[in-house]
Amino acid sequence: MSYAHLFSPSAIGGVEMRNRVVLPSMTTRLATPSGEVTPELVSYYQERARGGCGLVIVEMASPQRRGRHRGRELGIDSDEYIPGLRSLVAAIHEQGARAGIQLGHGGARALPTELGGRPLASTAGPVPVFETARFVNFPELFDEDSLEQLVVDHVAAARRAEEAGFDMIELHGAHGYLLAQLISADENQVLPNAAARYDFLASLVRRIVEAVGIPLSYRLSGQDYYSAGQTVDDSLAFLPYLENAGVSAVSVTGGHYKSVDPEIMIPPMPYEDGVFLDAARAVKARTRLPVIAVGRVNAPAVAEDALAQGWADFVAVGRGQIADPHWARKTQQHLQVRECLACNHCVRTMRSGQQLACAVNPTVTTTDRPATRTVAQRRLVFGAGPAGLTYAVESARAGHEVYVIARDRTWKAAAAPTFNGYRPDRQRMRRYFDGLWREAVEAGVHIAPEGEREPPPEWRTNVDVVADARGATYVGNLGPLVRILIRVLSRVPLPKRLMKSDRLHHILLYDLRNPRRKEPTRIPGARTIKIGDAAQPGELAAAVRDAFTQAWKENSDD
Template identity: 40%
Template sequence: MAEGPGLFDPIEIGSVRLRNRTQLPSMTTRLADDAGHVTDATLAYYRARAEGGVGLVTVEMASPEIAGKHRFRELGIYDEKFLPGLRRLVDTLHEAGARASIQLGHGGSRARSAVSGTTPVAPSTVPTPVFEVESEIAMPDAMSSARLRETMDAYVAAAARAQRAGFDMVELHGAHGYLISQFLSPLENTRTDSYGGSLENRARFGMEILRRIKSEIPGLPVIFRIGVEDFFPGGLTADEGMQVGQWAEQNGADAVSVTAGHYRSLPAAERMIPPMAYPAATFVEYAARMKQLVDVPVIGVGRLGDPDLAACAVAEGKLDIVALGRPLIADPHWVAKAQAGVPVRRCLACNHCITNMRSGAQLSCVVNPATGREDAYTGTSAPTGHRIVVLGAGPAGLTYASLVAADNDVTVIDTADRAGGAFRLTGRAPRFNDVTAAEPTFAAYVDELERTCRIGGVRFRYGSEATRDDLRGADLVVVATGADYRFGLGAVVPRLLRTRAARSRVAARLFASSRVRDRLYYRLRTGRGTALASRLPLDPDTKVLVLGDAARAGKAHEAITSAFDAALTPSAQPAPNP
């Protein structure tokens, strides 16, 4: 690794010192109430990440005016009524040692009337495909000069409100096809006045907001987030994005956050939040290029969930601060674990969190069922002082073992020659959670989860069945052996997944069908755990728990959730030893 700053070294943004070079970037949670107020669930979600060691928490996008509200249950900052809840949120973050920011973002043409109760506004009247629970083509009103000033005023007022709430800084959202980004895009900005045409004119809207906040709210640092490449004809190009980043610094930005992608991106909008088939550190070279052009800190993002990779990006001078969105959803203690040199729960980059949220549900995660449900596990703990045997080293079995490893004697037994079960084969399927599957992602997740178990003292034995001696004296036997395919498909499906047929166009079309996936996950599979448990040579006092696919064939999220609930719910635990 190149000599340079460490990931866990402090850094300043403006006058604000961060305890390390990590950031939780803005990601919509839908944990606010219907009006947009902070809830206990909001506090619990953000508290978990702050207590996990992250340096800067940037609270999810909040519109400076109601016309920019683009999601149901979006956090509010456009009115004084939101201040009490926002103050509680800031206090929670500060108590946990993190610095607090909030992203000021306006939906522009992406703000559905059904959400905001008003007609969306944008630089120009350009039809915009929008998905918020359901799809529609939005037809925004082109902003008049007076309307432009009104929105700018709203941004400044929202920034002042953020300062009164106690936020250490604010972030202006100039990426991903929201209002400032819409002004930057030649396709979405067809104006002929001083806010359209040349790049300088198209950037004027965002730069004036930035300049006014810095002028009118002294002492409040501002991060400018720029999507430097939109990936579609008529969108912002990388050269233009770099220029905008430089202008942001010249107009007072205390840091530049570099990302890429847009809702109009080709081949798909997923490029904004690159899923598992995209290379790791997807956007880092954009950040590295920006870092050569500006003197303020540069924040980089995009598949940086491997702690070694994140540390290298900082040490090599490619960026100053690592934004960890999905990795901190998957493991809120990513920072503390990485700093201690112990394994993190690896994000799959499956975009379940994003896809599920956009469908109207609150934020959730395949590998971390506590996401969005943090308060459900408040005060709960794993059993202690027991001898536990886990049958099956797939995601459910490994997750359960990792959660109960402390203060228990835990053994995991699997008939396969390594951990992972059928989950390793999932990476060979055409798709997983509506994104193209990638085998290394699943392998990394399984390997790190097994390593977590071993560090916790869990013993493993592969390649054999559990014997009577293995089970003798066990307080609890956890059956997590997975599901069987019906109609003799158990031998056929794995064989197909190991061949090129799984990656054929025919297979891709089949997996694109929700009906086909439903049959593969549910209807053609059956849990085998109950039948197996009935045949186990157990002591009379041994309790049996059937988890995951072994109980009911389904998806990974359901299986891992069952492991969390079983490990952390008292009713599922064995009685305390006398």
């Protein structure tokens, strides 16, 4: 497939971009507790810029200290942050991408522990929030002065962004954060009618646009997915206000903390690809402004199609670029991209207060690239599940000669009744797994024919490392029985609900399994290591992390 649309240059408000792939704003918690830029944060964004996207939108930063929604949120509410932000922008520019930053204020959903008090907002609540824990906020209401201060602080933050060298600014007007509260009848008791709410937001936008010389994009909700929330018609009604206020682009997302299923904000496995594309398309049909589409558009064909059909001008690939920072470059070169499973392990770790982590890419927060041995080794891998293949790919990329013995081409976890608590998207899981095979082949890994249990004689000589990645074994050979039990339990309605219980899931899939005891074929002179479930039965993220760690450790000369 040709990706002619994805990789054609374009522009937002006169700022030219090398292509139409955007990294949308995604909180990483890689800033310091007070909000300073860290080397990990720079490395994270630089790697994604190096990976070929046209525009990097740096994560949400609140224009007011009182709007901080999370711990370790990036700061922009004081001039002290400018030098750090400048170094971040320079790192992104160095890789040929444009840099934007999202200004986002938590409003009623700011974190009381961050603020040391009640949030200030347009609603007195109760306001549901789920971050490190589920809680309900009862904010203080804005008065006229505090509304004016809000505008002043947004303008000041935008000026800081410009001074730091950002090419554009995005305002977060969705997902239930402050600007989404201000636009909504449901969460704005201060400005009771729609015209007053739209006028206030338009004046906020206009004052920013007049104060800075860089373009401003606005993140809109296509659909809040709850009865009193915003609909696409509401957003279409607001669109002319944004256009008149001088906005240069709109990004169309969806979902809200109050959505019937709040997870739709960052749509996990059970949702279809392109969840918010209909809304983007509706907005695109009503405006001349460039439209950025987002939400499960990370399959290259889906992204290209959205542009080719004229439903959007840019596509934001979020988790796709967490999972594979080189999504854009690889797509353009028709190389295998490491597929995001939409398992939302990243969202859960981030929301639980930890730094961003990914189930299929444990290098998200690393600043160091793997060491490379000066002398290439010969490595023999037994087992071709995610851990075995990941180890093989990482080893081959470091220049080692790698051989894999694969009993079959199936990934047993793909048959489990739930994955990370979701109904599994087996097609996507299959794509991830097939993709790993293709990555291995692209990296030059030799794979024995399926069904072959022993390495051919020519693979047995001069082997340095034997990696046992055959997975775990069930206690007392209970494997076949447990698999039948799982299959039965996941088909009958009541036990089906039981199977969704994390505890039962854990017992059946992990607690009843043992690490591998018996070594695979002994190869004289080779050192045997165990990786993934063979070493410690656990979740995919842990197995893949172990495979990376061990490959990198083996790659080091010391």
